[in-house]
Amino acid sequence: MxxxxxxxxxxxxxxxxxxxxxxxxxxxxxxxxxxxxxxxxxxxxxxxxxxxxxxxxxxxxxxxxxxxxxxxxxxxxxxxxxxxxxxxxxxxxxxxxxxxxxxxxxxxxxxxxxxxxxxxxxxxxxxxxxxxxxxxxxxxxxxxxxxxxxxxxxxxxxxxxxxxxxxxxxxxxxxxxxxxxxxxxxxxxxxxxxEQQRIVTFVRQDWLDKLNMKAPTTTQEFEDMLIAFRDNADTLLGKDASKMVPFSTSYDVGWRTANIITSFMDPKITDKEYYINGFDDRMVTQASTKEAVKLLNKWYNEDLIWKDFALYGSGDTTEDDMIKAGYVGAFQHNWDYVFRNGEDSINANLKRNVGEDAKFVPVDCFQNSEGKYAKWLYSSAGDRKIFFPTTNTxxxxxxxxxxxxxxxxxIKYLQAGDEGVTHEVLDSGAIQIIAATGDAIQNSGKNIDYTITCNGTNFGDEKLAALSLAYGYAEADPELVSQADVISRTDGIEPVNVNVGEITAEAGVGDTLSSKRDQIYDNAVVAAEADFDSTWDSYMSDYLSAGGQAIMDERAEKWAEYFGDADMLP
Missing domain, CATH: 3.40.190 (D-Maltodextrin-Binding Protein; domain 2)
Known part of the structure; x- marks a missing residue:
């Protein structure tokens, strides 16, 4: 009853x-x-x-x-x-x-x-x-x-x-x-x-080799690389030149271009400013984000970004299929994205579909005003939220x-499974994940859908996890995994936990604001360059009036209540 x-x-x-x-x-x-x-x-x-x-x-x-x-x-x-x-x-x-x-x-x-x-x-x-x-x-x-x-x-x-x-x-x-x-x-x-790693930039090493180019180390070099990909589509893709996509992203621009957005941020941003404007982890209301998206808008209008990125929602495989087929030159994603899913990983598919040398490699090229490759990391705490409904008896x-x-x-069993079935133990003691079949297949990386209190390699032992991290992906090159790991944490910034209790304005508007956030990003990127400012401002106004401004206002009030005039937390 x-x-x-x-x-x-x-x-x-x-x-x-x-x-x-x-x-x-x-x-x-x-x-x-x-x-x-x-x-x-x-x-x-x-x-x-x-x-x-x-x-x-x-x-x-x-x-x-x-x-x-x-x-x-x-x-x-x-x-x-x-x-x-x-x-x-x-x-x-x-x-x-x-x-x-x-x-x-x-x-x-x-x-x-x-x-x-x-x-x-x-x-x-x-x-x-x-x-x-x-x-x-x-x-x-x-x-x-x-x-x-x-x-x-x-x-x-x-x-x-x-x-x-x-x-x-x-x-x-x-x-x-x-x-x-x-x-x-x-x-x-x-x-x-x-694991605290978030986003890494991946580029096609075989395309760089064909064009006799080095991996980009700055934003300008990255742009020059995209232009070279676009202008040499015939060389790189032959009969499929019309399918060339120099840089791919998805409808979730705030996540998928996070390192670009972060590079525009003030390196001295205060805890207060980041928190007040930080309800949305896609950083849409941070002060410098508009300028970062203006660069993406420029690239889009110069045919450097996938034209159809905004048409496909979450769970759609169109972009992944395009990347695996070999039509994409660069993209940003989760730090280990190209290594996931064993034989169905991006790099494994490229090797089969394009050739032995075809692969994505991690690069670090988006510097902030201090010349650092700043990236927001995950906090070591604050992952998925585990809760019990009151129907739980x-x-x-x-x-x-x-x-x-x-x-x-x-944790070890759920992440590693059975020796000889889902992993091997190397001479060093490291656990090397191997391709699984049938009911031994892990549907999520590191089986995080079952290890709900643990997100990332642990194996029940942090030393063993560190030793095994590079070998945690079936069919992947351990050296590339290590490179991605290092790049993902270089000049990393860990956010602080600001606990001021309930922000009542946040309740009930999360989905609505997430949808409006994506509309801001997507419409601003695809706008004509002359219309960029008005498009951004119009969609941002809608986001703020739908609850975004109320959240920021309440966050500012709560900050003042708990921390007074302080800009940084200890």
Missing amino acids: KKKVLSMFLASVMALSIVACGSSNGGSDTQTGTDTAAQQDNATETEAQAEPETASELVDGKFAETRKITVEIYDRGNDGGSDPENNMYTEYIKKGMLEEHNVEVTFKKVPRWTEVDDINNLLAAGEAPDICVTYSYPTVLTYAQMGGVIDLADYVDAYKADLPNLWNWLGEQNIYWDKDPKTGSIWAIEGRRA EPLASLLYVDFISKPET
């Missing part, structure tokens, strides 16, 4: 928010009046239905009676991949949880590329998995405000002795990352990034799952 009541409540609030925001993706704005009263009533019900169990509930870490939980798993739709709900890794988890904790686990797949929409719908219907994972904290916050998310503050502390792996791996930094400084609420636990069993996932042995 309570599940039904909560489902009706969430669905009602979603309906109201859709009317208010004009978008089915919007969620709800801050609630007032009667909505607040309903929220308080629902919160009272939530508190009554889920209170921490006593430690005596467990005997040697196990429940006396079998508990059952459901866990979200991303479905990436990989051709030839394994079933995300049933494979070698899910069986390992299910067996381990049953043996160690007497908890039966069922996985529930959610499409990766529409995960926010799908989780929204599942939450509103009261059908969300007991353990949910998202990259979008505003989504968590929206439902927390509706009374639809369990406050984990009491649970993680009360069960600390039963969660040694979770606390050892994440520590207070990640567990308390989102803890409200006033209320003490914890709506989500943040996963930990074992097994919070302790769910936390034991998160603890099991955080065990060194579990």
Whole structure:
């Protein structure tokens, strides 16, 4: 009955928010009046239905009676991949949880590329998995405000002795990352990034060789290289010259050209400025971003950027297919992107489709005003957000799952699999990943869709991970992997965690603003050069009026409340 009541409540609030925001993706704005009263009533019900169990509930870490939980798993739709709900890794988890904790686990797949929409719908219907994972904290916050998310503050502390792996791996930094400084609420636990690398620029080494050119080391040299690719399409592609794409990007310009955008930023940007303008990690409202995009607009109008980049959304394979076919000269992407997916990796495909010498190599060429190759890194904390909907009636069993996932042995198995099947051990002791088949295929790099508290190479041992990083990609050249790793961290900047509690303006607008952000970038890049300023300003005005300005204003107020006149945090 309570599940039904909560489902009706969430669905009602979603309906109201859709009317208010004009978008089915919007969620709800801050609630007032009667909505607040309903929220308080629902919160009272939530508190009554889920209170921490006593430690005596467990005997040697196990429940006396079998508990059952459901866990979200991303479905990436990989051709030839394994079933995300049933494979070698899910069986390992299910067996381990049953043996160690007497908890039966069922996985529930959610499409990766529409995960926010799908989780929204599942939450509103009261059908969300007991353990949910998202990259979008505003989504968590929206439902927390509706009374639809369990406050984990009491649970993680009360069960600390039963969660040694979770606390050892994440520590207070990640567990308390989102803890409200006033209320003490914890709506989500943040996963930990074992790797902080983000974006690298890749260029075709074989094309450089054919044109007798060196790898670019400056922005101007990079532009000159793109022009050379364009002007020598016949030499480089022969009968396919019309398919030449000197530089490729996607609709997600803010991510895919991040190193270019960062190179335009003030090297002395303050923590305050970066935070106030930093709701969107694509840096669309940072002061210098417009100038960076103006350069991309120039390149686009000079036929240096893929003309159709804005037409294909998330999850579409058109760009990857074009890159693998050998038509693209350069692009920016996740630091290890060309090495992922073994025999189906970009470089492996180029070798088959174009020739033995065809490959992308990492380069560093976008310098800021101080001559540094500055790049924003991931924080070592603050990754995916793990949260429990209030329809979860097994919070302790769910936390034991998160603890099991955080065990060194579990992380190692999920990342490395079985020796001889998914990896080999080298003489140095390093783990070398090899191509897998069938249900041993990992649908995500390093199996991060299962290691939800760990993003990046770890193998349960940081020294072993460092030793093995270059060998973590089947069919990839370890030397190139090492080069990409080094370049991705050169002159890296790690953002600080600014915790000022809830920013109410952020709730319910995440999807809407992400969509409008992409519209700013995409339309500004493809505009005629004479129309660039007016296009940028028009779309930015729409973004700000849709909630962006309110977020920045509230962030500025909260900064002043907690940090006064300070520009930098210790």
